Amino acid sequence: MANAHIHSKSSARKFGGIPEDYLNIHIKMDCSKAYVADNRHRALTHNNFWIHEVMIPIFGYTFKNSAGKDVCVKDICEQHILEDFGMRFIPTAQDYLENMDFKDWMQNGIKDIPSSFTKLKEKGNIKVMAD
DSSP, X not given: OOSHHHHHHHHHHHHOSOGGGTHHHHHHHTXXXXXXXXXXXXXXXXXXXXXXXXXXXXXXXXXXXXXXXXXXXXXXXXXXXXXXXXXXXXXXHHHXXXXXXXXXXXXXXXXXXXXXXXXXXXXXXXXXXXO
């Protein structure tokens, strides 16, 4: 799937109502695109942790669409993820993280620093306390 509008049209077909009923949910599902320029953005938002800890607290467990039908936010989010992964699976946060290289800075900042910090430091945008 390409964008929130296409996902919204799919949701309207599946759950009833009009695409605009679902647009804000799908925009939030893909908000990580603004921070990661490739499909790795999905590691942040395309998993059950995001659904239960972010989407449901924001949008509620259900909402009433324009057709008057109660629709489950979890079901909409899961449909979004399935569409993005070819209707094959819904990855967990663990699926993403267990395939990530563990770096020393991730262990309480003991050694090294993240690459983004290094780049900002080189540009002079960050002052480092330990330097």
